[in-house]
Amino acid sequence: MPINKNETKALVDRFGRTVDYIRLSVTDRCDFRCVYCMGEDMTFLPHKEVLSLEEIEQVASAFVDLGVKKIRLTGGEPLVRREVIKLIRAIGALDAELAITTNGSQLVQMAPELKAAGVDRLNISIDSLNPERFKEMTRTGRLSQVMAGIDAAVAVGFSRIKLNAVIMKGRNDDEVLDLVEYARASGVDVSFIEEMPLGHISEHDRAEAYCSSDEVREIIEQRYSLYPTTERTSGPSRYYRMDKTESRVGFISPHSHNFCSECNRVRVTVEGRLLLCLGNEHSVDLREILRRYPDDIERLQQVIIKAMDLKPEKHEFDLDDEPQIVRFMNMTGG
Numbered sequence: 001m002p003i004n005k006n007e008t009k010a011l012v013d014r015f016g017r018t019v020d021y022i023r024l025s026v027t028d029r030c031d032f033r034c035v036y037c038m039g040e041d042m043t044f045l046p047h048k049e050v051l052s053l054e055e056i057e058q059v060a061s062a063f064v065d066l067g068v069k070k071i072r073l074t075g076g077e078p079l080v081r082r083e084v085i086k087l088i089r090a091i092g093a094l095d096a097e098l099a100i101t102t103n104g105s106q107l108v109q110m111a112p113e114l115k116a117a118g119v120d121r122l123n124i125s126i127d128s129l130n131p132e133r134f135k136e137m138t139r140t141g142r143l144s145q146v147m148a149g150i151d152a153a154v155a156v157g158f159s160r161i162k163l164n165a166v167i168m169k170g171r172n173d174d175e176v177l178d179l180v181e182y183a184r185a186s187g188v189d190v191s192f193i194e195e196m197p198l199g200h201i202s203e204h205d206r207a208e209a210y211c212s213s214d215e216v217r218e219i220i221e222q223r224y225s226l227y228p229t230t231e232r233t234s235g236p237s238r239y240y241r242m243d244k245t246e247s248r249v250g251f252i253s254p255h256s257h258n259f260c261s262e263c264n265r266v267r268v269t270v271e272g273r274l275l276l277c278l279g280n281e282h283s284v285d286l287r288e289i290l291r292r293y294p295d296d297i298e299r300l301q302q303v304i305i306k307a308m309d310l311k312p313e314k315h316e317f318d319l320d321d322e323p324q325i326v327r328f329m330n331m332t333g334g
């Protein structure tokens, strides 16, 4: 299935959106069990269903050849996959910006080698600065380890590190200002995320916990003026500046400010499922192509190009109904 060499190899969907950003999930496993992301007892994928590091690298390389300019590795916790550094080095050598989203638990050991491997950006999740509460929210995480990881990433010279916090009513909405203070003191950005209904978690009521970005913004504005900027990082965050700091505040608002019209990204799960939208099930099985035609990159690229026609116009999230999306965030690749 040869690609017509005169064709521009950009990925464009039916709504004229160019896809130049991919998020690759490198594992569904994690050392934490955040209450909004996973149930307490999770079953993870059997080994043979998971793409090998080489297969993930092939997917990344195929996308870069198709015009993708930014790759984010995520999961699960990407840094707990065995030998993941080999994959990071290989993707770091491609002609695309490389970012990682991590819970920070491995950064004390790994920050220097990530920097050396060509990682350009780090997003580090931290939802609470209170050790007991952090433990409650992550079920297994240790705050001191994550904070030391953030310090290690700053020390090694990563620029524009971004903290991510999912804000939930009655859980951590009283820590919004503390998180902003912490970001300012550490010289990093911070984004506040509205929780999304991905997967059913019996012990957690998402509708009750929902806290909108506008509510978070009002809390911050009790102390700081926020100045809207047009700065983007090719992701869904809308950024604001504050006085007397380089740190920015971002909002990721899948409910209250639908960002679908500007969507430039797709995801590949660790099973090799190309997901065209975070909030819909439209997908294509790339693993089948990779395993049936292991050396046929052009075929893989044709399948990816064709899949763009499946990208839906937008997502609809409704917190009061049963989730339409049964996959959990760790499967999706946040």
Ligand code: SAM
Pocket: 030, 036, 037, 074, 075, 076, 077, 078, 101, 102, 103, 123, 124, 125, 164, 165, 166, 193, 194, 195, 196, 197, 198, 329, 330, 333, 334
């Ligand atoms: N383990 C890494 C981490 O926590 O950063 C990467 C994967 S995690 C799924 C990526 C991001 O998704 C995290 O910032 C996490 O807080 C966020 N997340 C997980 N479940 C979510 C949900 N249901 N709604 C909104 N954000 C969610």
Ligand code: SF4
Pocket: 030, 031, 032, 033, 034, 037, 038, 075, 076, 077, 103, 125, 329, 330
């Ligand atoms: Fe793990 Fe990240 Fe999900 Fe928390 S949000 S359970 S750290 S994958």
